[in-house]
Amino acid sequence: MRSAAVLLDRESPLPLYEQIKRRVLSMILSWQQEDGRFHTDQELSEQFGVSRMTVRQAVQELVDEGYLRRVRGSGTFVCAPKIDEQFSAAMDFIDQWATSGRPLKLQVLHCAVEPSAPSIAKQLNMVAGEPVWAIVRLRTVVHVPISIDYRYIPCRLVKTIEPRQVTSGSLLDLIARYVDLAYGELKVEAGSVQAEHADYLSLLPDDPILTRRLAYYDSNDSPVMVGISHYRADQVRYSIHVPLKNTRQGSDQVSDALEFRSPALKKKPSTKRR
The missing domain is CATH 3.40.1410.10 (Chorismate lyase-like)
Incomplete structure (x- = not known):
C-alpha cells in the first residue's frame, strides 16, 4: 500500500519520522482491532514508502509516550488510554x-x-x-x-x-x-x-x-x-x-500517612532528642 506515501511532504522542514509519527498516532486513536495488534514496522515502511529505520524511530517515540507497546516475539500493540x-x-x-x-x-x-x-x-x-x-x-x-x-x-x-x-x-x-x-x-x-x-x-x-x-x-x-x-x-x-482549604492544621497528619517503600526514600530516624 504505497499510495499513502503521498501523505508525506518531503519538502517540509518537519522530519519524515515526525510526519510518520503524527500519521501513526491518528491511526492509533481510531484503532478498532480487538486484540490491539498494530502494523509491523515492515508494513508501515511499505505504507509510507520510507526505510524501516525511519519508521522505527517514529514508532519508538510512540512506545516511549505510552501509545504503543512492543511484545517480544508477538509484535506491536496499541495501548488503550489509561x-x-x-x-x-x-x-x-x-x-x-x-x-x-x-x-x-x-x-x-x-x-x-x-x-x-x-x-x-x-x-x-x-x-x-x-x-x-x-x-x-x-x-x-x-x-x-x-x-x-x-x-x-x-x-x-x-x-x-x-x-x-x-x-x-x-x-x-x-x-x-x-x-x-x-x-x-x-x-x-x-x-x-x-x-x-x-x-x-x-x-x-x-x-x-x-x-x-x-x-x-x-x-x-x-x-x-x-x-x-x-x-x-x-x-x-x-x-x-x-x-487545600483549611487543611494546614491537618498537614502533619497527611504527611505521616505517607509510606515510603523505596529504600532511598525512607525517612531516616532523627538523632535529636525531643
Whole structure:
C-alpha cells in the first residue's frame, strides 16, 4: 500500500519520522482491532514508502509516550488510554470504568469458603483457620486484562454468596447489606509482576504493575474485607483530589500517612532528642 506515501511532504522542514509519527498516532486513536495488534514496522515502511529505520524511530517515540507497546516475539500493540481510578467515598471503580466508555467485565476464577491463612486472619482480626470467603476475580476490558483481584470476607458476616453477586458489581455493595461500612484504607505501590500472575495479565515476568492493598472497616473499627489487586501499569493510574482549604492544621497528619517503600526514600530516624 504505497499510495499513502503521498501523505508525506518531503519538502517540509518537519522530519519524515515526525510526519510518520503524527500519521501513526491518528491511526492509533481510531484503532478498532480487538486484540490491539498494530502494523509491523515492515508494513508501515511499505505504507509510507520510507526505510524501516525511519519508521522505527517514529514508532519508538510512540512506545516511549505510552501509545504503543512492543511484545517480544508477538509484535506491536496499541495501548488503550489509561483510566484514572479516583479514590472517593463511593469507591465506585466499576462505575468509573463504565463512565469512561470501557466497562469492566468480571471473570470469577475462584469463589469458595476456606480456612483463613495466618496472614489473612491477622488482617481480619480473626483466629487463623476461621472460615472466610476467598474470591479471585479477573477484570478485563474488551478482552484486555486489567487486574487480578483477591478478596477475603469473614463467613460470620456474610453467610452465603451467589455467583451473580461476584460477577455483577462491587463486593462492598454486598457487604453493606450486613454491616455498617465506615471507611477503607488503601495502599498503592509499584512493583513487578510475579510469574503466577503474568499469564492472567498477559504480561512478561518482571513487567511493571501497580499493586493495591485494601481493608474496609465497619463503624466499630472492625475489618470486614481485606484484599489485594495487581494492575497492569500500562492500563491504570490513580487520581486523588486533595482539598487545600483549611487543611494546614491537618498537614502533619497527611504527611505521616505517607509510606515510603523505596529504600532511598525512607525517612531516616532523627538523632535529636525531643
